[in-house]
Amino acid sequence: MLRVAPLSRPRAFCVARCVVSQNRRWASSRGGRNPPPWRPASTLDDWVDRPIRPISLRQLFFFGRTLTEGRLLSSANYVRMELPTSRLAHRLREMQRLPYVVVTNPHLSLVYELYYKSFETFRRVPVIRTLEENDEFCKLISDNLKEHLAVIPNLVMGVLECQDLVSPDTMDQFVQAMLRARISRRVIAEQHLALTDTFDSPWHVPQISSENEFVGEVLLRCNAKEIIERCGRFTQDICKSSAGVDPIVPEIRIQGHVNATFPYVLSHLEYIVGELLRNSVQAVMDKYKDTKIPPPPIDVLICEAPQHVVIRISDQGGGIPRDIMSYLWSFCKGPRRATRLQNFKDVPTLAATMQEMRDSSLSTLASRPPGLRLGMGLPMSRVYAEYWAGGLELHTLEGYGVDAFLQISKLGNQNEQLTSRASIDGV
């Protein structure tokens, strides 16, 4: 059924290594304006034609609950087939359709090359039949994940630089599709790595795990209140550390259905909640920094409905000015483009230093200093929220504060939304 690559195993890895060495050579010249090389389009055509098989959170955790060797290997083969198709090939094809002048932008051509390299690597991996082969495959995945840490900053910088070359809406749709595909790749790749870890751990017994636990990356019972408290403390600490002498950080109050739980990918939720709280805390601190009155608290409400959990974050940080409002969800529009572009230049180094601590690009972004405004927290949080069929809305009371509404689909039976909002490439 599966098309087995006509290459013996050692050769496959040899090819992969060749690509790596080629790339290293290319990487050394990445400061220059060299356009990405031409490659025959037919290989990509084959993969673009294959259907995507979207997954739901529920599938992710039911699959991982009773972990056996057979299941682990079929998970490996799912990742092996799924990564090159929709999730890489479609993105590559979409980039190829962008104007030449855009793809030759140094930042975007770096992204393009990284993608092409991954595509070439993964499409050549033959069927995984044994645990040893799986271990090698996992090594390949985690190297790849590390290498792609710089993609987001480069992508957004490239897009900001190319703003005048393509219509901003096209650019926004492009970035959203790229990010969605990136999330999806990381979800299935990290899930497989986590499953392998679980399987390899000495205390693993193949039985149904207890309820209050992770299955791979998915936390079965995310407790909204705990996550908000944890992200809140983290945000308060970060904002405190850079706000001069003895700043007063606003309190975060939580009310509503505080016992609500739902399955979710923890790092996604932490990222979204973290960004929203960060916006609120910073706005309140900015507004009250020169006054002696204590800043008003940030009110968080958790509302649990039969199918959704809604988290509402209300601050009194002065609201969003009208001229920014219409650019709020865009990656590349708006009057603050130049400062954002400058701020982005500092992110890649951040990504490099933080990556030793934890291999997640999200934690790098979450712990950036508060002065560094990238202007992509909201659009990116929305991409993450919509990915698992949720939503993110914002209402401003100009002159008073902002209410942010994060809606989460509670049952985990919604498929990942690979093509929501902008139907990108007709997959």
Place this chain on the structure above:
Amino acid sequence: MLKAAVPRCPPLLQRRWQTHHSHQPFPPDIHQWSHPPSKATVSDDEISRLAAKPRRPLTLADLVKHGKPPLRDADLLSSANFTVSLLPARLAHRIQALRNLPFIVVANPNVSTIYNNYLHSLSTLEPFYKKPIETIEEEMKFTEAMADLVRTHSNTIPTMAKGFLQCRKYIDPAEVTKFLDQHLRARIGTRLVAEQHLALHMASTGEAAKQKPDPNHVGVIDLGLRPADVIRQCEGFVGEVCELKYGVRPSLVIDGDTDAEFAHIPMHLEYIITELLKNAFRATIESGNEREPIEVTIASAPDVSTTKLQALRKLSVSEENAYDFSQDGLEEYCSSSDADIGPLNSAAPCITLRIRDRGGGIPPEALANIWSYSFTTFNNEQAAAAGGDNGTDAGLNTIASSGSDQSSIAGLGYGLPLSRAYAEYFGGGIALQSMYGWGTDVYLTLQGIGKMEEAKRAPSGYEILQGEMAKKE
């Protein structure tokens, strides 16, 4: 059997037709139709000529540009001519929109009443738009025509709703919603310019002119409208009805910038706030949460400078607004001297109200329909109930008759969409966020007129006149 039946039929048919024919000419005389297609005297050519004219945009600043009443004669005449420059094209455009509806809809007695009202109003305006209004006698006659227009159209909404309800089998609900949306929004503008001239006229002539003028009112516009006061006033009204119907009244707290004030039309704000409070109060009581107060937060934004062109561009982007004025010719209009209204067009203050209740939110399945006129989605029973003169669902719905229209639209589900139409007319808006199982947050944004301090201190026309007289002496 069949053979026997066939020959019997034709004579019967013929006889009936013949009797009919003997009593009534065919086609019947136009005045004997139960609802004549048209009895007005405006020619078709005239209507198409007027409808093709660009519909000039209307801003709040336009309505105060003639000065504060009591007005001098010259200002009153310029107000009359300004009004007459807007109305005919707008009325003609509405007539054309009605004419483009399916025949079966416009033939309905209710809808055709509305259609004839429009034709009638346009015909009464004919003497005035043909040549400028130059004397105070002409202005008096014009004011009478305005009073007639306001009176004729006061009952449009229920009549129209009844008509569309009766025709609902023959027309797609989405089409009804779209037509009504455009019609009701256009109607806001038409009525407003007519009412404004009426109000200016009343305040400038007769007894009213001799009294000490209210420094904050320019016709229907209040230059120092305090949202907090309007909220308290509407709360009292809605609360009383709640006590009557349910025996309880939820409390309401106001926070944020409670002293905020801006220039807007009190009539519109009262209508919107009443509708929104009605929804909040009812939900709070019906979910058994009346001990939880309804929270209203007032936010006032710092003035942002903007140009008239920018403001109008923003106003005319959406399709719902396209009926009233279009992007075409906007730039020429804004660079023309007509559009120049002095300092008033340079900044737009912005007031946002948040009404937060604990009424349990809106069920997800109902959420999709909250902005459509809900009678368009009635089932047969509901349609029958609402179609009758006495809606069975009285109680809180009777509140709907308050506000700018002294008419009953009870139970027709007009509250939210019409409120939004009022808010959006001058560049504001309403957004709603439901948390099912907890409550609802409604955000109402309204834009006022910039530099109100100057306008408030500005002398009225009467004072200017006195000043001039003093100089002469």
